Amino acid sequence: MESETVVLYPFLGRGHLVPMVELAKLIHISNPSLSVILFITPAAPCVNTENYINTVSVATPSIKFHRLLPTVPLPPDFSSDFMDLAFGIPELYNPIVHNTLVTISKESTIKAVILDFLSNAAFQVAKQLNLPTYYFYTSGASALCEFLYLPTIHNTTSGNIKDLNVHFDIPGVPPIHASDMPPVMFDRETDVYKNFIHTATNMATSSGLIVNTFAGLEERAVDALRKGKCTTTYGTPTPPLYLIGPLIATEDQADPGGENECLKWLNTQPCRSVVFLCFGSMGVFKKHQLKEIAIGLMKSEQRFLWVVRDPLPDDDDDNENESRGSGGKLDTVLDAILPEGFLARTADKGLVVKNWAPQPAILGHDSVGGFVTHCGWNSTLEAVVAGVPMIAWPLYAEQKMNRVFLVQEMKVALGVEMSADGFVTAEAVEEKVRELMWGEEGRVVRDRVLEMSRRAKDAMEDDGSSRVDFFKLTTSWTGM
Ligand SMILES: *[C@@H]1O[C@H](CO)[C@@H](O)[C@H](O)[C@H]1NC(C)=O
Ligand SMILES: *[C@@H]1O[C@H](CO)[C@@H](O)[C@H](O)[C@H]1NC(C)=O
Ligand SMILES: CC(=O)N[C@H]1CO[C@H](CO)[C@@H](O)[C@@H]1O
Numbered sequence: 001m002e003s004e005t006v007v008l009y010p011f012l013g014r015g016h017l018v019p020m021v022e023l024a025k026l027i028h029i030s031n032p033s034l035s036v037i038l039f040i041t042p043a044a045p046c047v048n049t050e051n052y053i054n055t056v057s058v059a060t061p062s063i064k065f066h067r068l069l070p071t072v073p074l075p076p077d078f079s080s081d082f083m084d085l086a087f088g089i090p091e092l093y094n095p096i097v098h099n100t101l102v103t104i105s106k107e108s109t110i111k112a113v114i115l116d117f118l119s120n121a122a123f124q125v126a127k128q129l130n131l132p133t134y135y136f137y138t139s140g141a142s143a144l145c146e147f148l149y150l151p152t153i154h155n156t157t158s159g160n161i162k163d164l165n166v167h168f169d170i171p172g173v174p175p176i177h178a179s180d181m182p183p184v185m186f187d188r189e190t191d192v193y194k195n196f197i198h199t200a201t202n203m204a205t206s207s208g209l210i211v212n213t214f215a216g217l218e219e220r221a222v223d224a225l226r227k228g229k230c231t232t233t234y235g236t237p238t239p240p241l242y243l244i245g246p247l248i249a250t251e252d253q254a255d256p257g258g259e260n261e262c263l264k265w266l267n268t269q270p271c272r273s274v275v276f277l278c279f280g281s282m283g284v285f286k287k288h289q290l291k292e293i294a295i296g297l298m299k300s301e302q303r304f305l306w307v308v309r310d311p312l313p314d315d316d317d318d319n320e321n322e323s324r325g326s327g328g329k330l331d332t333v334l335d336a337i338l339p340e341g342f343l344a345r346t347a348d349k350g351l352v353v354k355n356w357a358p359q360p361a362i363l364g365h366d367s368v369g370g371f372v373t374h375c376g377w378n379s380t381l382e383a384v385v386a387g388v389p390m391i392a393w394p395l396y397a398e399q400k401m402n403r404v405f406l407v408q409e410m411k412v413a414l415g416v417e418m419s420a421d422g423f424v425t426a427e428a429v430e431e432k433v434r435e436l437m438w439g440e441e442g443r444v445v446r447d448r449v450l451e452m453s454r455r456a457k458d459a460m461e462d463d464g465s466s467r468v469d470f471f472k473l474t475t476s477w478t479g480m
Helices: 014-030 050-059 082-092 094-107 122-128 141-156 191-204 219-226 229-234 261-267 287-300 330-337 359-363 377-386 399-409 426-438 440-460 465-478
Strands: 003-009 034-040 063-067 108-115 133-137 208-211 241-243 274-278 303-308 350-354 368-373 390-392 413-415
Touching (some): 014 050, 014 465, 034 465, 082 191, 108 122, 133 141, 133 191, 141 191, 141 219, 191 229, 208 465, 219 399, 241 465, 274 287, 274 359, 368 426, 390 399, 390 426, 399 413, 413 426
Parallel strands (some): 034 063, 274 303, 274 368, 390 413
8 A cells, every 4th residue: 555644834933833743743643654744944034943843853753854955045135024034935945845745745645735824835836736735723713714804804995904993894703903903914015914815815725724723612713614704705615624622732741850940839829829921932021011010910919920031121221232132131130120029028929930931731730820821822722721711911923813802702811901002001910810810700701711621621532523623634634
């Protein structure tokens, strides 16, 4: 029997790569006869994925990382914008992707090519070779409704989204104000905007859309997608939808040096009493914002575990060293900015840790009763699985939109009050933290997220919705 292969082509940002690797593992574990290959571009706008890739290669040698070689140099005039690079680098590698797919095809039948949306450039290559091509979408079904609807918004509005003061009515989700749309969509003349429109159009004609969510979490969005409501203007039906989540990384949960400091501390705290604050790998604040968070936490009188990264300088910082990208070293900065005696006064109730904490293990710990999050989809899923209610504090990408979904539709989060430029006052922090832990509105969210946690577990049972979808997907390749 000829061998069969599935090719996955991730984007190398952590929030995209890690779930794609989880998908690769799941495909291989459930279908050991399928070869699973992940394409890796040598150049990427994100670094620091090398260690992760090595760890996975050692732990799971049966899935293969294939480096697309030779390295293609960036043209000298290439945009340095992160999103332009994210979409643009795969485009440079299209000839190599083509040759690699042809080479693999000589020895094996390629059953599927699965793209991250940022690897969209490869869609035309796979299509040209007549390979069934899927997208793996690393945000939720609600965000996917918006994504697929973008070409319709594009065709039916004039002017730039950033200049509009309207709500968009998108099937499957609550109305979204123009200012809550992902900033990449603000200006229709930009390359990134055009790339999103083009990608959405390709997604709508692909062989299937695989989404890291579960049906019970986003019922209205899933219903709209399944009924083709987000793509009615395309003249083609929405491709099959496979909701196979929640896929959550296992690598990060390992604690190499024995018990982590945060987990040890949590062991000493009462059940569901601690508010956990962590804003993702790119969640950096200015100093004056850190100070507001500290004061708000102190006044809330709640227990807290706060992950802080090196801050950005304030706008009026006159220290020349600090104006160059970093607001200075965290230790000194914390002492300087936190209210006097903050760390000492809160020592029995609070723990401030620098830069990194084992997030999934913390969210899974009994003592954690609330999570202040930037609304990245991966963090959201981790909290939902652990049944931890959230305070939504979006920072970038599609996070403002995710907040609308989390607060208004899924009802697993309270939204923190922010000014137009994203600033949050100490009072707002204090009020929301108390509300989440003790309030009546908070109770609704606390109950709801526990229900969602149960649904997440059900979805992953043998006959659960996510397993059934996954089985449909893989049997469409193997025919078994
Ligand atoms: C948008 O308009 C273009 C040009 O008229 C058309 O080709 C395309 O199908 C339309 N797309 C949608 C989603 O309406
Ligand atoms: C900037 O950094 C240099 C070297 O670390 C130090 O000597 C200098 O005093 C700093 N300047 C200010 C304004 O802090
Ligand atoms: C699946 C996944 O991407 N997990 C990541 C979610 O975010 C946390 C915190 O940023 C990371 O530690 C996980 O690796």
